[in-house]
Amino acid sequence: MQTTKRLYFIDAVRAFAILMMLQGHFIDTLLDVSYRDQANTAFKTWEYFRGITAPTFFTISGLIFSYLLIKAKHKGNTEQRMRKGLVRGFMLIGIGYLLRVPVFEWLIGEFDSYFLIIDVLQCIGLSLILVVFIYRLTFKKTLVFSILMLVIGITVFVTEPLYRYLKLSHVPELFANYLSKENGSVFTIIPWFGYTAFGAFIATLFYRYVERKHFKIAILFGFFIVGLLLIFKSSWVLMQLYFILDVELLKDVAYYNYLFTRLGNVLILFGLFYATERYIKLPLILKVGQKTLSIYVIHFIIIYGSFTGIGLHQIIGKTLLPWQAILGALAFLTTVCFMSFHYAKTNHFVYNMTRKMIEKIKRI
Numbered sequence: 001m002q003t004t005k006r007l008y009f010i011d012a013v014r015a016f017a018i019l020m021m022l023q024g025h026f027i028d029t030l031l032d033v034s035y036r037d038q039a040n041t042a043f044k045t046w047e048y049f050r051g052i053t054a055p056t057f058f059t060i061s062g063l064i065f066s067y068l069l070i071k072a073k074h075k076g077n078t079e080q081r082m083r084k085g086l087v088r089g090f091m092l093i094g095i096g097y098l099l100r101v102p103v104f105e106w107l108i109g110e111f112d113s114y115f116l117i118i119d120v121l122q123c124i125g126l127s128l129i130l131v132v133f134i135y136r137l138t139f140k141k142t143l144v145f146s147i148l149m150l151v152i153g154i155t156v157f158v159t160e161p162l163y164r165y166l167k168l169s170h171v172p173e174l175f176a177n178y179l180s181k182e183n184g185s186v187f188t189i190i191p192w193f194g195y196t197a198f199g200a201f202i203a204t205l206f207y208r209y210v211e212r213k214h215f216k217i218a219i220l221f222g223f224f225i226v227g228l229l230l231i232f233k234s235s236w237v238l239m240q241l242y243f244i245l246d247v248e249l250l251k252d253v254a255y256y257n258y259l260f261t262r263l264g265n266v267l268i269l270f271g272l273f274y275a276t277e278r279y280i281k282l283p284l285i286l287k288v289g290q291k292t293l294s295i296y297v298i299h300f301i302i303i304y305g306s307f308t309g310i311g312l313h314q315i316i317g318k319t320l321l322p323w324q325a326i327l328g329a330l331a332f333l334t335t336v337c338f339m340s341f342h343y344a345k346t347n348h349f350v351y352n353m354t355r356k357m358i359e360k361i362k363r364i
Contacts, residue, residue, distance in 0.1 A: 007064075007067065007206065007210075008277050008280070008281045008286065009270070009273040009274045009276075009277040009280070010060060010063065010064050010289070011285065011286045011288075011289030011290055012273050012277070012280045012281075012285050012286070012289060013056065013060050013269065013270065013273050013289070014057075014060055014064075014288075014289035014290075014292050015285050015286070015288035015289035015292075016056070016269070016273070017053055017056040017057045017060065017292075018057075018288065018289070018292045018295050018296065019288065019333055020049065020050065020052070020053045020056075021053045021054075021057070021296070021299075022295070022299050022329070022332060022333050022336060023329040023330075023332070023333060024050040024053055025299065025303055026303065026312075026325070026328060026329045026332045027046070027325045027326075027329055028050070029303055029304075029312065029313050029318070030312060030313075030316050030317070030318060030319065030320045030325055030328065031318060031320055031322065031325045032318055032319055032320060032321060033318050035321070035322050051258075051262065052262060052265045052266065052269065054120065054187070054192070055195050055262040055263060055265065055266050056265075056266050056269060057120065057124070058123070058124065058127065058192050058193075058195035058196050058199065059195045059196070059198055059199040059202075059263070059266045059270075060199060061124050061127065061128070061196060061199060062127065062131065062149075062195065062196035062197060062198065062199025062200040062202075062203065063199035063200070063202050063203045063206075064199075064203070065085060065128055065131060065199075065200075065203075066131060066135070066149075066199065066200035066203035066204070067203040067206055067207055068081060069081055069082070069085065069131070069132070069135055070135075070142055070145075070203065070204065070207045071207065073139070073142070078139070082132050082135070082136065085128050085129070085131070085132045086128075086129060086132055088125070088128060089125040089126065089127075089128035089129035089132070090125065090129070091125070092121045092122070092124055092125030092128070092293075093121065093122045093125035093126060095121055095293075095297065096118070096119050096120075096121030096122035096125065097115060097116070097122070098306075099119075099121070099297065099300050099301070099304075099306045100114065100115040100117065100119070100306065101115050101306075101307065102114075102115065102307075102309055103307045103308070104307075104308065104309060105309070113173050113183070114184070116173050116174055116177055116183070117177055117183060117184045117185045117186065118177045118178055118185040118186065118187055118188060118189075119185075119186045119187055120186070120187050120296075121296070122178070122187070123178075123187040123188070123189055123192050123193070124196075126178065126189050126193075127189070127192070127193045127196040128196075130189075130193060130196075131149075131196065131197075131200055134148060134149070134152075142204060142207070142208070143204075145200075145204065146200075146201055146204035146205075146208075149197045149198070149200040149201040149204070150197070150198070150201040152193075152194070152197040153194045153195070153197035153198040153201065156190055156191050156193060156194030156197065157191060157194050157253070157259040157260055157263075158249070158250070158253055159249065160190075160191050160253060160256075160259055161249060161252035161253060161256070162249070163179065163180075163190055163191075164256075166179055166180045166182075167180055167182045168180045168182065169182070191259055194259065195263065195266070198263060202270075205219065206219075216274070219274070220271050220274060220275055223267045223268065223270050223271030223274065224267075224268060224271045226264070226267055227263075227264040227265070227266075227267030227268040227270075227271065228264065228268070229264070230260045230261060230263055230264030230267065231261050231264035231265065231268075232264075234257055234260040234261065234264070235254045235255075235257045235260075235261075236254075238250050238251070238253050238254035238257065238260075239251065239254045242254065287341065288337060291337075291340045291341065294340040295336055295337060295340045298336050298339050298340055299332075299336045302332075302335075302336065
């Protein structure tokens with residue numbers, strides 16, 4: 001079925017996720033360590049909701065990218081969409097590395113492998129590339145793609161204890177960092193690709209049924225019910241499976257079940273935003289959701305001092321009082337979004353420039 005329906009709630013979710021990331025990075029980087037009290041309800045609540053940010057980002061990325069990819073099949077421009085996805089994926093990987101390049105250190109001849117650590121951009125970029133290849137393999141059957149992405153997501157989550165402390169000391173850091181945190185990587189492709197896979201599965205549901213009369217009610221019930229079950233009952237289900245199958249891996253997952261729990265949080269969030277979609281189709285919110293890349297790059301430079309090594313992290317450090325951190329975060333959000341809206345090139349511009357560069361390289 002061909003559909004042109006725009007899912008406005010996706011941009012709202014992306015806007016929420018990027019703003020949560022901005023305040024989360026600002027407060028985490030600059031709040032005085034003496035106020036990081038696990039017994040403090042306010043801090044625990046902030047920390048919990050901050051933990052939802054990355055799962056939301058990966059899931060919504062898988063959803064929107066796969067939704068557009070599947071739509072392209074019926075528009076007859078699948079090859080173009082897949083090429084665009086590959087370019088976007090490699091571009092995100094390149095930007096992720098570029099943001100950690102210590103220019104001044106390199107100029108004076110100091111080199112280390114720190115810039116090779118993997119962060120969110122590289123993981124999202126590689127996730128998009130993997131989705132393209134999987135979709136290509138299942139091109140003729142969207143149903144197969146849907147089932148395969150669901151199975152991949154579940155498999156990645158269930159096998160997490162097997163790679164939780166993975167070490168690849170004999171593998172070059174350039175590749176090992178995508179699978180192991182041994183060298184300091186912030187994110188690794190597993191388990192985070194699992195969220196992208198679940199997002200891709202959800203995309204197939206929207207594509208196939210979004211025009212149906214009662215789809216919205218059905219998917220909202222699905223988001224809330226499955227989300228609550230994952231939050232409160234997934235560990236219990238895993239333990240029951242352990243008792244039945246006697247597979248130690250299931251018990252290990254149940255005892256440290258953050259992946260399925262966070263997925264439940266994401267589904268609840270999707271449900272809330274989709275239920276209120278008509279009220280959040282505000283130009284400002286949609287614009288924030290469409291400028292996530294430039295917002296991410298600007299915030300990273302300001303906080304962590306990309307290229308120069310001089311950012312808020314180096315200048316201020318962990319010295320702020322709670323009220324200072326809160327007010328500072330609000331000012332930071334406003335400043336970064338303003339710069340992104342008025343001074344940064346659009347994501348579309350960056351993608352086009354990247355594609356042109358690749359075409360030139362091909363011709364050479």
